[in-house]
Amino acid sequence: MTTPVTVIGGYLGAGKTTLINRMLRHADGQRIAVLVNEFGALSIDEDLILAQDGDVISIAGGCICCAFGDNLMGAITDMTARTPRPDHIVIEASGVAIPGSIAATLSLVAGVSFAGTVVLADVETVEARARDKYLSDTILRQLDGADLVVLTKTDLVDSADIARVEDWLNALHGSARILHAPNGTEINALLLGVIADPAVADTGPPRDHSAAYEALAFQQTAPTEAAILAERLAHPDLGLIRAKGFARQPDGDMREIQIAGARWQVTAVAPDTPGNLVCIALRPWPAKARCIEIMAGHGYAPVAQSR
Amino acid sequence: MPDITIYAARKIITMNPAQPVATHVAVRDGRILGAGSLDDLTGWGDHTVDDRFAEKVLMPGFVEGHAHAMEGTLWRKVYCGYFDRTDPAGRTWPGLTSVDAVLERLAEAEAALDDPNAPLGGFQFDPIYMDNATVDRTQLDALSTTRPIGILHASGHIMIVNSRALELAGLMRTGINHPGIPLGPDGMPTGVLKGPEVYMPVAPHVGFNRSATDADEQGLRDFARLCVRTGTTTITDLASRLEPDAVEMMLRVTGEARFPARLVPLKFFMGHTPQDLVDYTVSLRDRSTDKLRLGRIKVIADGSIQGFTARLRAPGYYNGAPNGLWYIAPEQLADIYRLALEHGVPVHTHTNGDEATDLVLDTLGPALMQHPSRDHRFTLQHCQLADAAQFRRIKALGMCVNLFANHHFYWGDEHYRLTVGPERATRMNACRTALDTGVPMAIHSDAPVTPLAPLFTAWAAVNRITASGRVQGAHERISVDEALYAITLGAAYTLHLDGEVGSIEAGKSADFAVLDADPTDVAPEDLKDVPVWGTVIAGQVHAAADQ
Numbered sequence: 115m116t117t118p119v120t121v122i123g124g125y126l127g128a129g130k131t132t133l134i135n136r137m138l139r140h141a142d143g144q145r146i147a148v149l150v151n152e153f154g155a156l157s158i159d160e161d162l163i164l165a166q167d168g169d170v171i172s173i174a175g176g177c178i179c180c181a182f183g184d185n186l187m188g189a190i191t192d193m194t195a196r197t198p199r200p201d202h203i204v205i206e207a208s209g210v211a212i213p214g215s216i217a218a219t220l221s222l223v224a225g226v227s228f229a230g231t232v233v234l235a236d237v238e239t240v241e242a243r244a245r246d247k248y249l250s251d252t253i254l255r256q257l258d259g260a261d262l263v264v265l266t267k268t269d270l271v272d273s274a275d276i277a278r279v280e281d282w283l284n285a286l287h288g289s290a291r292i293l294h295a296p297n298g299t300e301i302n303a304l305l306l307g308v309i310a311d312p313a314v315a316d317t318g319p320p321r322d323h324s325a326a327y328e329a330l331a332f333q334q335t336a337p338t339e340a341a342i343l344a345e346r347l348a349h350p351d352l353g354l355i356r357a358k359g360f361a362r363q364p365d366g367d368m369r370e371i372q373i374a375g376a377r378w379q380v381t382a383v384a385p386d387t388p389g390n391l392v393c394i395a396l397r398p399w400p401a402k403a404r405c406i407e408i409m410a411g412h413g414y415a416p417v418a419q420s421r
Numbered sequence: 422m423p424d425i426t427i428y429a430a431r432k433i434i435t436m437n438p439a440q441p442v443a444t445h446v447a448v449r450d451g452r453i454l455g456a457g458s459l460d461d462l463t464g465w466g467d468h469t470v471d472d473r474f475a476e477k478v479l480m481p482g483f484v485e486g487h488a489h490a491m492e493g494t495l496w497r498k499v500y501c502g503y504f505d506r507t508d509p510a511g512r513t514w515p516g517l518t519s520v521d522a523v524l525e526r527l528a529e530a531e532a533a534l535d536d537p538n539a540p541l542g543g544f545q546f547d548p549i550y551m552d553n554a555t556v557d558r559t560q561l562d563a564l565s566t567t568r569p570i571g572i573l574h575a576s577g578h579i580m581i582v583n584s585r586a587l588e589l590a591g592l593m594r595t596g597i598n599h600p601g602i603p604l605g606p607d608g609m610p611t612g613v614l615k616g617p618e619v620y621m622p623v624a625p626h627v628g629f630n631r632s633a634t635d636a637d638e639q640g641l642r643d644f645a646r647l648c649v650r651t652g653t654t655t656i657t658d659l660a661s662r663l664e665p666d667a668v669e670m671m672l673r674v675t676g677e678a679r680f681p682a683r684l685v686p687l688k689f690f691m692g693h694t695p696q697d698l699v700d701y702t703v704s705l706r707d708r709s710t711d712k713l714r715l716g717r718i719k720v721i722a723d724g725s726i727q728g729f730t731a732r733l734r735a736p737g738y739y740n741g742a743p744n745g746l747w748y749i750a751p752e753q754l755a756d757i758y759r760l761a762l763e764h765g766v767p768v769h770t771h772t773n774g775d776e777a778t779d780l781v782l783d784t785l786g787p788a789l790m791q792h793p794s795r796d797h798r799f800t801l802q803h804c805q806l807a808d809a810a811q812f813r814r815i816k817a818l819g820m821c822v823n824l825f826a827n828h829h830f831y832w833g834d835e836h837y838r839l840t841v842g843p844e845r846a847t848r849m850n851a852c853r854t855a856l857d858t859g860v861p862m863a864i865h866s867d868a869p870v871t872p873l874a875p876l877f878t879a880w881a882a883v884n885r886i887t888a889s890g891r892v893q894g895a896h897e898r899i900s901v902d903e904a905l906y907a908i909t910l911g912a913a914y915t916l917h918l919d920g921e922v923g924s925i926e927a928g929k930s931a932d933f934a935v936l937d938a939d940p941t942d943v944a945p946e947d948l949k950d951v952p953v954w955g956t957v958i959a960g961q962v963h964a965a966a967d968q
Contacts, residue, residue, distance in 0.1 A: 125750070126750050126752050126753070127752075151691075151692060152692050152693050152694055152697070181692070182692075183691065183692030184689075184691040184692050185621075186618075187618065187621050187622045188621075191622070208750070209750040209752075209753070210746070210747040210748070210749065210750045212746070215618070218598075218599045218600060218601070219599070219601075219618045219619065221597055221598055221599050222590075222592060222597070222599060222602070222619060222622055223591075223622060224590075224591030248732075248747070248751055248776070248779075248780055249747075249751070251743075251744055252746075252747055
């Protein structure tokens with residue numbers, strides 16, 4: 115099994131530190147490994163820190179945070195060699211990095227799979243930055259490489275301003291999903307596609323009806339072509355933020371499916387992996403019925419509403 | 422035995438305008454008592470006259486303001502370059518003008534290795550001069566399928582590896598989708614790896630260090646041997662990570678009485694917050710010794726022009742390539758400048774493109790308003806595309822430049838034809854404009870990107886000849902005297918060391934370049950061919966032949 119890697123980008127001050135602290139706080143038993151350029155730029159909330167040993171900070175609940183300095187590839191390789199192995203790796207890209215190029219490079223590291231790029235946009239400043247003499251093309255390239263654009267600091271402006279920025283982002287980059295910074299337990303489901311235990315999520319009672327998102331769990335009953343399904347799920351008309359799971363193919367092989375916004379990826383996995391799949395969308399979700407219909411067409415039955 | 426030595430020389434070029442030439446120089450305890458005639462110097466007291474340089478020409482030891490100690494480390498690999506180049510032991514490796522010749526030299530090195538699994542590395546391969554002939558893994562596989570093999574391009578941006586190296590790095594597979602990894606008809610990587618971020622995962626398997634620009638102890642010693650061969654007595658290691666172990670090693674090695682170089686390593690900015698960077702550099706500064714000068718910072722603002730990663734102003738790249746990349750955010754650069762000025766730490770900033778130079782100028786101005794600093798000597802490194810207006814701003818802000826004179830020879834034709842086009846290629850590395858504007862100027866090799874050899878660098882600035890033999894930008898040429906100043910006092914000034922080295926006059930360190938010919942008496946186009954006998958550092962004589 116490969117370790118999924120999510121790249122978090124966005125210019126300085128876009129709120130990456132706040133967001134990553136929330137991810138760690140709500141890890142919910144998942145071992146998230148956060149890779150940052152340097153600790154000074156990303157201050158982990160004091161109460162989350164268990165210990166620091168050189169370039170590695172241990173965090174309550176099994177998470178860790180590592181400073182990679184100028185050797186990102188080395189740090190990722192080190193992460194995949196850790197015991198226990200992290201469930202998810204999050205890379206905090208530097209403020210001027212083009213996350214898309216980090217994503218391309220990830221394809222070169224054995225044992226990891228790219229799970230999407232999340233780019234943060236400070237709703238107060240992103241438009242001005244995108245016009246800045248020095249930064250304009252950098253900001254636009256960052257946004258262009260995003261699978262999910264997360265608007266931050268939305269509480270500091272009124273709804274008309276938010277709507278204007280959303281319209282601007284949509285015109286700029288039609289295929290990215292835009293959402294407001296999640297601030298509760300849903301953060302890892304939405305941004306990383308991490309649901310504490312999707313295999314059992316369907317059996318328990320819905321945990322939080324007020325959640326900003328809805329997660330639908332499916333079980334595979336008939337084989338399907340994973341790539342065709344993945345491409346379909348990534349289409350904007352279904353409104354999915356994330357989907358992840360497994361598909362048995364007509365030839366009997368198993369594939370892992372990862373969807374982040376409009377990005378889809380299919381990778382080979384062990385043949386005994388169960389054919390589960392979870393779709394995650396923001397509430398309200400007008401295309402929910404359509405999603406269930408498409409999943410049925412690919413041999414998946416909804417097991418229950420997980421939340 | 423008197424403790425004063427008076428060296429007699431055929432000629433001493435002092436770079437001291439009050440006494441431009443002399444025949445003798447008196448030295449005591451590693452310091453110059455004075456230069457002049459023998460009569461001028463005997464008044465210092467009991468002395469020995471040393472005639473060993475009687476047929477030589479002495480100059481102040483050359484100062485290389487932009488090099489990397491990895492030049493020393495690379496020589497443990499196989500030299501694959503197009504131009505003749507001399508290794509630390511003094512062996513001149515003939516340039517290789519065809520792919521076959523490169524493969525042949527690699528085959529010889531391969532045959533000399535006992536362990537069939539040991540890695541084999543080559544460096545400085547430059548197919549630009551071979552009609553961009555391609556090499557891929559199949560040719561390297563013909564050398565060995567058991568040992569990982571990799572050859573690094575002269576640009577430092579591309580590495581070509583064999584199948585075994587790809588296997589070890591987990592890349593010998595189909596399904597790779599990356600712009601830096603071309604695939605063959607079989608869907609497998611061809612072995613050409615474009616960009617450091619692509620080849621770095623493979624580099625350790627073919628014997629290249631993860632921390633590419635750092636030198637180990639052997640590398641540092643070899644770097645210093647190259648200094649002796651080139652007349653260089655003070656040299657920078659311009660992007661050193663300076664981790665505690667490396668600092669201890671540098672202190673120990675440079676502390677040896679016979680270590681033949683003054684080393685000025687600049688702390689590389691990446692991987693630290695501005696505050697941590699400046700605090701750490703300040704803590705290092707206090708550990709400086711006579712031969713190891715710590716306490717300076719290197720920042721990289723953009724990429725390279727030939728790699729199309731430099732940040733250019735309009736009209737951008739000649740071939741229409743999109744603008745390059747920032748390596749630092751403007752706010753972080755502002756923080757570093759502000760904190761460094763506050764703590765008196767000099768910052769040298771790599772800018773290749775003119776937009777990157779603009780950013781530095783726009784950023785340093787306000788920082789200086791906040792922390793006025795009359796003698797900061799912040800230096801623009803490379804600054805290749807600066808125009809006249811930018812040089813005027815550089816002057817106004819009290820900055821120095823260290824221009825990449827060697828670049829003209831090695832890549833001038835490429836810049837003309839491909840990267841920035843004729844007009845800007847013709848005024849690149851504008852030494853004449855810098856001097857006419859009154860900007861303190863050094864010129865450099867950026868070794869190992871181009872060979873360490875200050876006299877070659879001076880030649881490049883004087884003649885502005887490209888590899889194809891054209892004079893590119895005659896109006897930006899400088900005189901031999903100006904070029905010799907640039908590789909001595911000019912470079913020393915950018916390091917705040919001009920009071921200690923860079924000229925032969927009373928009170929300064931007895932650091933000399935010992936030459937077999939007079940660089941002011943040869944034709945300017947022969948400047949690069951002036952033979953170097955060796956150096957004197959703090960009165961210690963180092964012959965190139967003994968290295």
